[in-house]
Amino acid sequence: xxxxxxxxxxxxxxxxxxxxxxxxxxxxxxxxxxxxxxxxxxxxxxxxxxxxxxxxxxxxxxxxxxxxxxxxxxxxxxxxxxxxxxxxxxxxxxxxxxxxxxxxxxxxxxxxxxxxxxxxxxxxxxxxxxxxxxxxxxxxxxxxxxxxxxxxxxxxxxxxxxxxxxxxxxxxxxxxxxxxxxxxxxxxxxxxxxxxxxxxxxxxxxxxxxxxxxxxxxxxxxxxxxxxxxxxxxxxxxxxxxxxxxxxxxxxxxxxxxxxxxxxxxxxxxxxxxxxxxxxxxxxxxxxxxxxxxxxxxxxxxxxxxxxxxxxxxxxxxxxxxxxxxxxxxxxxxxxxxxxxxxxxxxxxxxxxxxxxxxxxxxxxxxxxxxxxxxxxxxxxxxxxxxxxxxxxxxxxxxxxxxxxx
Numbered sequence: 001x002x003x004x005x006x007x008x009x010x011x012x013x014x015x016x017x018x019x020x021x022x023x024x025x026x027x028x029x030x031x032x033x034x035x036x037x038x039x040x041x042x043x044x045x046x047x048x049x050x051x052x053x054x055x056x057x058x059x060x061x062x063x064x065x066x067x068x069x070x071x072x073x074x075x076x077x078x079x080x081x082x083x084x085x086x087x088x089x090x091x092x093x094x095x096x097x098x099x100x101x102x103x104x105x106x107x108x109x110x111x112x113x114x115x116x117x118x119x120x121x122x123x124x125x126x127x128x129x130x131x132x133x134x135x136x137x138x139x140x141x142x143x144x145x146x147x148x149x150x151x152x153x154x155x156x157x158x159x160x161x162x163x164x165x166x167x168x169x170x171x172x173x174x175x176x177x178x179x180x181x182x183x184x185x186x187x188x189x190x191x192x193x194x195x196x197x198x199x200x201x202x203x204x205x206x207x208x209x210x211x212x213x214x215x216x217x218x219x220x221x222x223x224x225x226x227x228x229x230x231x232x233x234x235x236x237x238x239x240x241x242x243x244x245x246x247x248x249x250x251x252x253x254x255x256x257x258x259x260x261x262x263x264x265x266x267x268x269x270x271x272x273x274x275x276x277x278x279x280x281x282x283x284x285x286x287x288x289x290x291x292x293x294x295x296x297x298x299x300x301x302x303x304x305x306x307x308x309x310x311x312x313x314x315x316x317x318x319x320x321x322x323x324x325x326x327x328x329x330x331x332x333x334x335x336x337x338x339x340x341x342x343x344x345x346x347x348x349x350x351x352x353x354x355x356x357x358x359x360x361x362x363x364x365x366x367x368x369x370x371x372x373x374x375x376x377x378x379x380x381x382x383x384x385x386x387x388x389x390x391x392x393x394x395x396x397x398x399x400x401x402x403x404x405x406x
Contacts, residue, residue, distance in 0.1 A: 003329070010334035013306070014341075024302045025342030027295025028382065032346025032375045033353055035285055035292070039371040040354040042281025044364035059233055059266070060132055061098070061240060063091070063226040063247065066262045081222040082251070082260050088226050090250045097239035100128040100229040103210045107218050109180035111157070111165055111206060118164035122155075122179050122206040124213025125227075132229045140173040140188030143209055151211040155184040158203035159192040179206060182216050236265040292378060295342065296386040303335050303390035328391045335387020336380060343379030347372055 014021050065083045088103045095101075105124040110117050123129075127142050143154045157172060166172050172186045184206075193202040214220055230239040244263050251260060318327065354365040 007333055007337075009330055010337055013334055014337060017306075020302060021338060024298050024338055025295070025345065027291055027298045028339055028342030028379060029295075029346040029349060031289065031291030031293075031295050032343050032379065033350035035289060035375055035378075036347060036350030036367065036371050037353040037357065037365075038281065038284040038287075040350075040365040040367045041357065041363060042278065042284065043366040043368050043371075044358070045281075046278070047366050048364040059099075059230040059236055061228045061230055061236065061243065061263065061265050063087070063228070063243060064224075064262050064264075066258075066260050081220075083223045083226065084221075085223060087247060087250055088223065091226065091228070091243055091246050094246050095228075095239070095242055097231050097235045097242050098228045099231050100131045102126040102129045102132060102227050103223045104129075104225045104227050105210050105213050105218060105220065106224055107213065109217070110178075111161055112178040112181075113165040113175070116165045116167060118161060120161060120179075120204050120206055122208060122213055122217060124208055124210030124217075126210060129207065129227065132227050135193070136191045138189045138191045139171070140186070142188060148209040148211055151215050152209060153182065153184050153212060153216070154187045154208065155179070156188040156190055156207040157186055158190045158205040160201055160204040161206060162189060179208075180217060184208060230265070233267070236267055240265050292382060296339075296382040299335055299338055299383065300386035300389060302338075303331060303387055304393065306334075307331065307390050307394040324396070327394050331391035331394050332384065332387050335391065336383035339379045339383030339387075340376070343376055346379075347375060350375075 063083065065081070085103060088101065091098070092101050102125045106121055108119070108121050111120050126148050127145060129135075130137070130142060137156070138159075140156070142156065143152065147154055155177070157177070162172055165177060166175070172189055175186050177184050177186055190203065190205070190207070195201055210223075228239070228243070230236040240263050244259070247261050247263065248259065253259060318324070351367060354367055357363050358365045
């Protein structure tokens with residue numbers, strides 16, 4: 001009963017000073033809403049990154065040439081020509097944890113159809129590319145191994161190419177296009193994938209046999225990269241280790257020498273971007289938490305003023321037998337009620353903010369339950385921490401002095 005009465009007294013004191021209480025809560029409300037919104041944006045970004053990268057092929061592994069030392073100067077990976085078709089053959093023959101593989105060469109140029117043209121990128125691959133990248137055909141068919149061996153001038157194109165070089169709605173399949181003046185017959189159109197999280201248009205692409213791109217477009221005898229798909233996501237780390245060993249043996253790299261290639265899995269890429277997103281989220285939450293600190297100081301300030309205003313009331317209650325612990329608990333309950341009420345309003349505002357952000361700003365958000373629990377916990381702690389000093393001050397008043405206070 002004693003605690004219930006104290007709650008009633010505290011609640012009555014809050015209701016009697018509505019405007020002051022609301023202004024006191026404002027820092028808590030803004031702080032909690034900001035923390036929930038920032039955490040939701042951070043979680044949404046991580047989920048979006050994982051979904052986007054997984055849509056590129058969750059089991060995908062890439063082998064690229066690495067930077068190397070030549071005459072004491074370290075060259076960039078893009079200038080290296082250390083990745084050969086023999087490396088692809090060695091990995092294909094020796095690996096037990098890869099399901100699909102393709103050599104990859106790529107270059108930039110103009111896609112031309114009559115008077116229409118569009119700058120794009122051509123990728124030279126083999127027929128397993130679509131399975132690695134998890135891409136489907138909207139129409140037409142994929143080129144065959146026989147067409148790869150004969151370096152046939154056939155190609156598949158993305159929706160962006162279709163829209164820009166076939167603007168009249170003509171079916172591209174069976175039509176001829178040119179890429180840097182080399183004629184290609186369009187044999188398939190890829191399904192639309194749209195932009196990924198990094199703003200890259202996944203439909204702005206031309207796909208052709210790698211032998212054709214090597215000989216007729218780029219005039220090179222090396223590979224830009226090798227793409228592969230692990231048997232499963234769980235096997236991806238072991239597949240990276242296996243491929244690394246095969247490549248080191250293939251390139252005759254000693255135990256004390258650095259690799260002149262790099263092997264990466266999608267899981268590593270997801271982890272890297274997720275870590276970056278997490279750091280940014282922590283920074284945003286830290287900034288938003290300043291509002292909670294300011295709100296806590298506001299509670300302490302108002303509670304201290306309240307103690308001063310109600311000094312006679314405190315003295316009267318103590319004179320008729322009220323204990324110091326009761327006075328302490330009364331003001332502490334009042335501070336906690338202000339803090340938690342502000343927290344509740346802040347949670348509602350924070351959830352509303354995430355809906356607004358996702359609907360009108362098109363930012364991915366994901367509200368985690370722990371963010372709401374943490375917000376309430378912080379509010380309770382803030383009420384106790386910043387309400388303790390004024391409550392302690394009230395409990396320590398001398399009844400006689402308090403009754404004489406003007």
